Amino acid sequence: MSAAIIDGKAIAAEVRAEVAERVQELAGRGVVPGFVDLLIGDDAASATYVRMKNKTSAEAGMRALDRTLPADGSLEQALEVIHELNADRMVHGIIVQSPLPDISPIDIFDLQRAITPEKDVDGLHPENQGLLAMGRPRFVPATPAGVVELLRRSGTEVEGRRVVVVGRSTLVGRPLSILLSSKGPGLNATVTICHTGTKDLAEETRRADILVVAAGRAGSVTADMVAPGAVVIDVGTNRGEDGKLVGDVDFDQVSKVASAITPVPGGVGPMTVAMLLANTVTAAERAAGAG
Numbered sequence: 640m641s642a643a644i645i646d647g648k649a650i651a652a653e654v655r656a657e658v659a660e661r662v663q664e665l666a667g668r669g670v671v672p673g674f675v676d677l678l679i680g681d682d683a684a685s686a687t688y689v690r691m692k693n694k695t696s697a698e699a700g701m702r703a704l705d706r707t708l709p710a711d712g713s714l715e716q717a718l719e720v721i722h723e724l725n726a727d728r729m730v731h732g733i734i735v736q737s738p739l740p741d742i743s744p745i746d747i748f749d750l751q752r753a754i755t756p757e758k759d760v761d762g763l764h765p766e767n768q769g770l771l772a773m774g775r776p777r778f779v780p781a782t783p784a785g786v787v788e789l790l791r792r793s794g795t796e797v798e799g800r801r802v803v804v805v806g807r808s809t810l811v812g813r814p815l816s817i818l819l820s821s822k823g824p825g826l827n828a829t830v831t832i833c834h835t836g837t838k839d840l841a842e843e844t845r846r847a848d849i850l851v852v853a854a855g856r857a858g859s860v861t862a863d864m865v866a867p868g869a870v871v872i873d874v875g876t877n878r879g880e881d882g883k884l885v886g887d888v889d890f891d892q893v894s895k896v897a898s899a900i901t902p903v904p905g906g907v908g909p910m911t912v913a914m915l916l917a918n919t920v921t922a923a924e925r926a927a928g929a930g
Contacts, residue, residue: 642871642897645793647785651909654788654917655699661920662700665927672923673702674732674760674915675724677750679717680710680740689736695912701919702729710740717745718753725755731926732760732919737810757925760918763809771814774821778918783815785910786851786872789901791825795849795870798827803844805860805887806853807834811874815851840864850897852887862892871900874907 662672674696676689689705696703706720717735724730735750751759756766762778770777779787790797802819806812812832820830833843841864844850852860853874865871875887886903894900901907 642894642900645789645870645872645899645901645906647789647901647906647909650789650792651785651913653792654910654913655695658701658913658916658920659699661924665920665923666700668927670923670927671700671702671729672731672920673704673729674734674919675704675706675730676734676736677706677708677717677720677724678736679708679712679743679745682738682740685736685738692912692915696916696919699916701916704730710742711744714745714749717750721750721753725753725758728926731758731923732915733758734761734915758922760915760922762814762918768809768814772817776818778921779818779914780810780814781914781918782811782853782874782907782911783818784914784918785907786815786874787818787825788914789872789907789910790849790870793899795899797825797849800828800848801846802828802830802849802851803833803847804830804851804853805833805840805844806851806855806874807832808853808855811853815853854887856887857885858889859887860893861889862896865893865896867896868898869896871897872907873901873903875903876908 678689693703708716724733733754737747739745739747751763752765754764756764759767760778762780767777804812804816816830816832819826819828831843833840844864845866847869849870851872857877871888871893873886873888877885879885884904
């Protein structure tokens with residue numbers, strides 16, 4: 640068996656084209672959707688990601704700006720920026736770029752909950768996480784939303800199937816497990832969430848019809864951990880010994896067992912950016928409607 644490749648670049652392009660159409664509709668009403676990234680410190684990977692978001696948003700006709708603080712910037716400084724952006728009607732989305740520097744005295748949760756929930760396009764405000772858990776999402780975090788779109792647009796049946804999610808972060812694992820188990824088109828799965836405390840992880844992952852890996856460690860999932868014919872979604876982004884980007888899944892081996900698999904790069908990554916733009920347009924549409 641050789642797995643079909645789920646092309647995240649192609650699917651993300653579809654989503655961005657739909658976003659651009661919505662942007663054009665808003666332009667006719669004099670509204671330009673826009674978001675601001677708050678970048679604390681000078682982490683090279685974070686800066687690269689922010690530049691990619693800005694480039695992609697500009698291509699869709701959106702506005703993207705940066706606000707920066709030094710790595711040792713205070714909570715008060717960061718909150719001042721967020722309060723300013725909360726009050727700015729031209730800003731529809733506010734994003735705190737993570738991770739924060741090791742030397743930062745700030746707990747990122749304090750920044751996430753300071754963002755107006757209606758501008759929390761990352762979906763990480765406690766209110767938005769709670770709404771998702773209640774089945775009434777305002778914004779779904781971009782990566783989980785991207786995983787669902789990859790499954791839907793690749794023709795993968797989700798309803799009634801067993802999904803195993805490896806990773807329990809508030810950014811990916813937890814919201815994705817809630818989302819996939821919710822009632823709705825392309826959802827309604829039976830979901831198991833695994834983590835570092837899971838005993839015999841391979842036994843759990845081999846039960847999956849759909850396996851989503853967001854463990855944050857290269858090579859976490861090998862071929863013997865995957866059921867023949869399973870669909871594998873690799874959320875991981877790690878740097879290999881040669882400096883190249885690799886996922887959490889041993890792609891070469893697992894692709895011989897799975898029926899379909901996402902590559903790294905070119906899988907979930909492009910979808911994260913596309914869904915962030917979609918969330919920002921949604922925020923702008925709601926603001927325009929409320930105005």
